[in-house]
Amino acid sequence: MNATEPRRHTDAGAAQAARARYRAGAVEPTSGIAPGFTQANMIVLPRDWAYDFLLYAQRNPKPCPVLDVTDAGSATTVLAPGADLRTDLPLYRIWRDGKLAEETADATAAWREHSDLVAFLIGCSFTFETALVEAGIEVRHMADRSNVPMYLTDRPCRPAGRLRGNMVVSMRPIPASRVADAATISGRFPAVHGAPVHVGDPALIGIRDLARPDFGDPVRVEPGELPVFWACGVTPQAAVMASDVPFAITHAPGHMFITDVPDSAYHA
Amino acid sequence: MNATEPRRHTDAGAAQAARARYRAGAVEPTSGIAPGFTQANMIVLPRDWAYDFLLYAQRNPKPCPVLDVTDAGSATTVLAPGADLRTDLPLYRIWRDGKLAEETADATAAWREHSDLVAFLIGCSFTFETALVEAGIEVRHMADRSNVPMYLTDRPCRPAGRLRGNMVVSMRPIPASRVADAATISGRFPAVHGAPVHVGDPALIGIRDLARPDFGDPVRVEPGELPVFWACGVTPQAAVMASDVPFAITHAPGHMFITDVPDSAYHA
Incomplete structure (x- = not known):
């Protein structure tokens, strides 16, 4: 009865292959990549901002449907157990004081700046x-x-x-x-x-x-x-800008996190 | 386009009448009361526990579907603008250190013990x-x-x-x-x-x-x-007990908060 974790695909090879390419440095928009696997937006915030964001998502579920939230300090998700959220997206944005500071294919260095980062994975219409x-x-x-x-x-x-x-x-x-x-x-x-x-x-x-x-x-x-x-x-990136959030890591628009969860898992 | 608040009934008279009776001291289980209006479970926690609970709800959406979260210190909700969450449920439970300390028809005194209480209103199968x-x-x-x-x-x-x-x-x-x-x-x-x-x-x-x-x-x-x-x-009350939560106010089981929102608003 107790499906507290999302149903993952038994053969997530296409999703894993895409993530491996991005981990190795490939950069591309992900629409159409690994068809059938759910893609996710990401925003990563220090623990001090996590409650405000989770509440923002709860109050705005249409633009911000939350698929998973990591434990503070962790870069792994139940949506794709083998994945590393610091490296497995094709392109990241680093935000400082509400402004886009950098785009990078590897967020490992930025992730190291805070010990208590929480990653929010949010549904994507590519699904x-x-x-x-x-x-x-x-x-x-x-x-x-x-x-x-x-x-x-x-x-x-x-x-x-x-x-x-x-x-x-x-x-x-x-x-x-x-x-x-x-x-x-x-x-x-x-x-x-x-x-x-x-x-x-x-x-x-x-x-x-x-x-x-x-x-x-x-x-x-x-x-x-x-x-x-x-x-x-x-x-969420518009909220980072409008609210002068001191520090955030996000995906670059269109460059999503590809999960091991089949699209059908989110079919009502 | 931007339905960030739930659709409320244009004539919520039956819901308002029930809440007025509870505010005046009436105690009864609410199944079948004000038919057609959504009823909600409630758990109220100090701000320090609010993130843990909102995350618990996100990770367990089947038992804990969140309908609204109040701002810290507020006892009002968009689900029923005229309501006072401290008095308008028929029966409350006050929890201390994970144990049921008291049942009361009026939570005003308990609510006064903390200045930063956050109330979570959670879907109910009565709907x-x-x-x-x-x-x-x-x-x-x-x-x-x-x-x-x-x-x-x-x-x-x-x-x-x-x-x-x-x-x-x-x-x-x-x-x-x-x-x-x-x-x-x-x-x-x-x-x-x-x-x-x-x-x-x-x-x-x-x-x-x-x-x-x-x-x-x-x-x-x-x-x-x-x-x-x-x-x-x-x-959530089982979690309060299992986790030794220092302080919580909840509804008494079966004695729900009756909102101004029609059941049909939650029909997929």
Whole structure:
């Protein structure tokens, strides 16, 4: 009865192989890599900030669905027992006083600066992209082999302790006739952002120019397609900036942690 | 797009009336009271213990689905803006050093002992009982006007910080032909414990005698019925006992906080 740990894939070879390549120094966006394995956003904070962040996530579950939290000082997770969170993501960002200080493929040195770091692994919309593709819905940034476009909106998250900030969204152009299907399919994955938060006019959520995403790469929107927006796990990075958090390590947008957990584990 | 607060009922009169009665001193189990309004378990801890508990809940979402967390020092919740968490539950338990010290209908004096208390409101299986009854499934303790029977199992929760303990379950006898329906219907409410964690033989989860519940009242199990077990929001009280928590205020089992949020808000 007592599934307190997520169901891991019995053969996680593709996920392990990807992580091994990133550990060896390879850098790439992870959309489409190791299909079928759940990918996760990451934010790492000193223990003193961990309660504020866990509460921020609880109060904003759509952008910040928590998949696992490490014990303070540990760089391992039940989502992938053999993995090392300091090295096994393709690209990291180091934040100091709310500002991006560095991008690096290896966070080991930064991780050494604090003895009590807590890593939060947060659901990622890449998890339902395989299901979209299987339903015949093209995922544009996968088809174009680019990074998904992400935008900072004008919609505030509910604050928690010292943390505040606006929601970040990812965008996929979807043919008008398939918007309902895309909403239904992604809605079956509530632990990885679930259904879209907005469909259509970007200006209504404070996005000025679709061609200039705040994170990731722009993608084509073809005639007959609508831009569809999902809550995004880069939202914690917006909170780091808006709240002047003294120290944080995160993944670089689009460069996720690939777990050993099958996407189906998060299918409602 | 930005539903960071739960959808509250436009006419929460029945919930408000019940809370007013409890505030005035009435004591009763709340199953069947103000039908259609979500009920919640409560555990209140000093800020120093809040991170451990929020992490415990994140790691054990089936017994501990968090609906809201108050700001430290506050006794109000977005789930029912007019409510006072110190007085508006019918019965409280005060815990000292992991032991039940007192039951009281008014927690105001205990609440005054710490200036930084954090209240956690946790989903309750009473929320899907209305849906079971509407499907023609008798809920025995409602029919018999008693408190739901609850049992401490031998199944450990995943520990977090200083907190550990076994899962508590509630039990409802269900006719064999309706067990699947009861599982399906409750499974549509994942934020309030969701589908059962066990069906049938109580001994398999460490329950010795169905006639002697650890909390609440025993109920009849008729021929042709199976005992069906759901994860229960009394699990935090088991953790308080197992972990020698210095100070906590909780609801008394079965005596819940009635919110202004309709049950349908937690329907997946």
